[in-house]
Amino acid sequence: MKKLRSYLETIVEVDDADWNYFSSRLIKREFSKKNIFLNVGDIENYISFIEKGGVRLFIPKADEEKEITFGFCLQGEFVSAYDSFLTQTPTLYQLETLMDTTLWSISYADLQDVYRTTKIGNTIGRFTAEKLFLIKSKREQSLLNDTAEQRYMNLFEERPNIIKQIPLKYIASYIGVTPQALSRIRKRIS
Missing domain, CATH: 1.10.10 (Arc Repressor Mutant, subunit A)
Known part of the structure; x- marks a missing residue:
């Protein structure tokens, strides 16, 4: 959890009260390699910080060779089926660990509570959303150009x-x- 606080402090100063409130809502989740932890049709309920490991985001196909990988998240990054998380609607893709992976996750409901209650919540949320948007936008432009x-x-x-x-x-x-x-x-x- 120290890695997560260090990461957040590169964005905004985090006082102990806000950190304690936020961290009390985190859930540690551990997955073995090649574990699909979010399936097509599931609603993403978490945004997670990868303490160790890595995740791929992909569209499954009947023929595994035709699966479409469109994202990777590694140690020190956030991962989520973010569109499903924001809209609380079923996802059209899957998340799979590529190695043994440890996540610190916060639920949608708890994150909304952190936004309302802490001084840092909205700043961190906005920064994370902006970063995810820029990664997606850059990839789309690269595929086109x-x-x-x-x-x-x-x-x-x-x-x-x-x-x-x-x-x-x-x-x-x-x-x-x-x-x-x-x-x-x-x-x-x-």
Whole structure:
């Protein structure tokens, strides 16, 4: 939980009273590798901070090779099916751990309470929403404007931990190519 407080304090000064109120509502959740902890049709009830591990966001398909990975969240980042969380409606995608993962989660109801009660709640909420929006917007623009090789290089430069920790088949899906095409891209670059 110390990592979460340190992260929040990069956004805003967190006094002990607000931290105690907020942290008393956190739930520690631990998942083993390859655990789908949110399925299509479920309503996302949590926004979570990844203390350790990693998660992929993907659209499942009958043929596993055709699944579409559209997001990764690693240690020190927040993860949620955020659109489902905000609207409290069923999600159209799944969240799966890529390694043993520990999350500190807050429920939708508890987060609304933190927003109403603490001085920092709204600031943290706005910052998190803005950051998630910017990541999504940047990815969409990259898919529309960049070549697959540029998308891979951007990922390599901006989020090198993904390249080190995530299986290549998921990275290929994320940048919109087949694993074979990614292999050719990696060969050309090296």
